[in-house]
Amino acid sequence: MSKQEKHNKNEECVKVVVRCRPLNPKEKEDGRTQVVFVNPQRGEISVTNPKGDQAEAPKVFTFDSTFEPEVEQETVYKNTAYPIVESVLEGYNGTIFAYGQTGTGKTHTMEGKDEPKHLRGIIPRTFDHIFRSIKGTPNVQFLVRVSFLELYNEEIRDLLQKNIKKLELREKPGSGVYVKDLSTFMIQDQEELREKLLHGRENRAVGATQMNQDSSRSHSIFSITIERCDIVNGESHIRVGKLNLVDLAGSERQSKTQATGSRLKEAININQSLTTLGNVISSLIDPKATHVPYRDSKLTRLLQDSLGGNTKTVMVANVGPADFNFDETISTLRYAHRAKSIQNHAKINEDPKDAMIRQFQEEIAKLKQQLASSVDKDGNIVMEAEVIQVEKVITINDDEKVKLLQQKLEQEKSEVEKKYQSEVKKIEEDKKLQEKEKQQLLQQLMDKEEREQKQREQQEKLLKKLQKMQEKVIQGDEIMQKALEKERELNKAQQELQQRKDRERQIAEQIKKNEDLALEINQKYRSQAEEAQDKTKRIKALVGRLKQIEGENRELNDFYGSEIEQLQERRRDLQKELKLKNLILEYFIPEKELERLQLRAIYNEELDEWMYPFIHLAGNLIRNSEERKEQEQEMKFQEDVEEILKLEEEGHPNVFFVYTEEGPIREDDIDPEQRKKKAVAQARKQSAKKRPTSKPGQSATSKRPLSGVKNSNNSSTVTADSDNYPKAKGLQPKK
Ligand SMILES: Nc1ncnc2c1ncn2[C@@H]1O[C@H](COP(=O)(O)OP(=O)(O)OP(=O)(O)O)[C@@H](O)[C@H]1O
Incomplete structure (x- = not known):
């Protein structure tokens, strides 16, 4: 297979799904009407213009999946996140991000509610999925790490640290963009992950209050890195997958939020990252574009690999159903529709040089070696002076020996204590010994005891370190493996069924189109009146379509007009700043x-x-x-x-x-x-x-x-x- 073929094989488009939330109590109370309708079987979503005339047909968009207001969180998870998490466990990078206007359900989709359990969103379900899979994969070692950051007004903050220090972006050739000094934690189970999520949420709320900000105006990225080590033909084989779970700021155009002055500027800044995200999407799908403006915002730099790079990406676009959100809903759907054409080329990250699991394995082996070399075959502690002699008879890296040593350490501690007491007693009782001699013996005994104590402490320290490191490396078992296999089979069957349904739907659509066409060609009119009636009907339909296209054009002009306005505002600000700098340079620097x-x-x-x-x-x-x-x-x-x-x-x-x-x-x-x-x-x-x-x-x-x-x-x-x-x-x- 040629390099190009291989590359093409890895290519797959960003998957885009749309979720519509139900009318909320306030909207119902206000008598709002529902203008968004979802057809999950056809993957369609249609929106009726509340201000349009009756002839205007609803706007229809097709996506990879669409979810109705009543959809269960579990269904959303299975259709969006499940395949991505499976891929991340195999060593691919994955990104799931929620996009949409404030209040349309981004956080509900990503995080949901903790209780009752069926309301849990993508992030907590991901935790369970990851650890269920790890526990059902015997003979493979895993290492899981997590980080959580917030991006507000182009500033990055670590959500797993209390202090609200701003962090910087850095770029390393080969491994891409990363956040300098962002804290990462090793995780052993889903509960620990949940704790980190809660901790980050708390810090986000506290930070938001301190900075007088609203969390819906910031973006958050929860990242889980999974390293795995399989033994293939006696050799270790390492793969690393990274999953980014992104909750974006509300996408509403800030000019509509009635913010003014500095608040508007800040809002424009916040929107700038989403505008840049839009520009990145446009450039990626434009075959004539020569440059992708990833560097224009921190958000796009952080998501660079997720859009057009080495990542499997799912975008969940959230919309509200009510009439007054019509403009924003259409804008979200257009944004999402563009993203559908982005092509990524994900590949498994194999044997990366900086894999932490390798460092852990090496350190564990070293510790085991150190400990094993200080015990004899019965597990007795060998003091330093005797090590050389003993090393000849012991086998290094013996797990059993380490266990034995642990038990022996406890036992020896109390034995030595007793021995020491009895020897002191014996010496004191020995009346024949001169006082000086007695002191000398006592001193020798104390020195020996001190040496032994030090040795024991050292070994205890090593043991503790070893235990801690071993705990971090997680491994599954055979019992869970069976259950996991069954679950995977079931999900696979469901996916295949869905794919078959999609194919059938496409074929049915094509047959219908062909039938319509045949009907049109073969239509024979029985009378002139019938022909006139039919043609009038068709003209009416065409006029309706024309009006719809005109309406869409107007909306597109409005949409791009306001985007251009924002860009111009930003350009004016930058020019002002530049003029000031130029003035200073011109007059004060020769x-x-x-x-x-x-x-x-x-x-x-x-x-x-x-x-x-x-x-x-x-x-x-x-x-x-x-x-x-x-x-x-x-x-x-x-x-x-x-x-x-x-x-x-x-x-x-x-x-x-x-x-x-x-x-x-x-x-x-x-x-x-x-x-x-x-x-x-x-x-x-x-x-x-x-x-x-x-x-x-x-x-x-x-x-x-x-x-x-x-x-x-x-x-x-x-x-x-x-x-x-x-x-x-x-x-x-x-x-
Ligand atoms: N599909 C849904 N079913 C039931 N309730 C929902 C759904 N989606 C959202 N909600 C409810 O709507 C409200 C707003 O949702 P949410 O906070 O998730 O919006 P958001 O898009 O994250 O807003 P923001 O941008 O302000 O963070 C919440 O009370 C949430 O519980």
């Missing part, structure tokens, strides 16, 4: 220096940031040095002096200017002799714990009296008086 700085800057692809070598020696960072730890500063002091001196020779980015009659001059060019002193002083400043803080905007140069510019400690200050004004570029009044 052109030559700017050029030098631009030349020195290096773009770091991995961090997606511009950087300077030795940036820690640049002015702004030096001012922050007081926050650094004293210890770190001391160590760096000598290093910094040397660096500064070295950089002084080459020209470094930490440049201060003196504005003189001749224009801006590098401060250090004035007195070369002072340069050396300054380097030491500068490094000292870095290492000094306390340092007078400069006010924001006050540059390091403002502490020195400069020609024409006086420090605030001196009575004279800078005025706009042109006589006092130096002719340096930065301080010249603008003509």
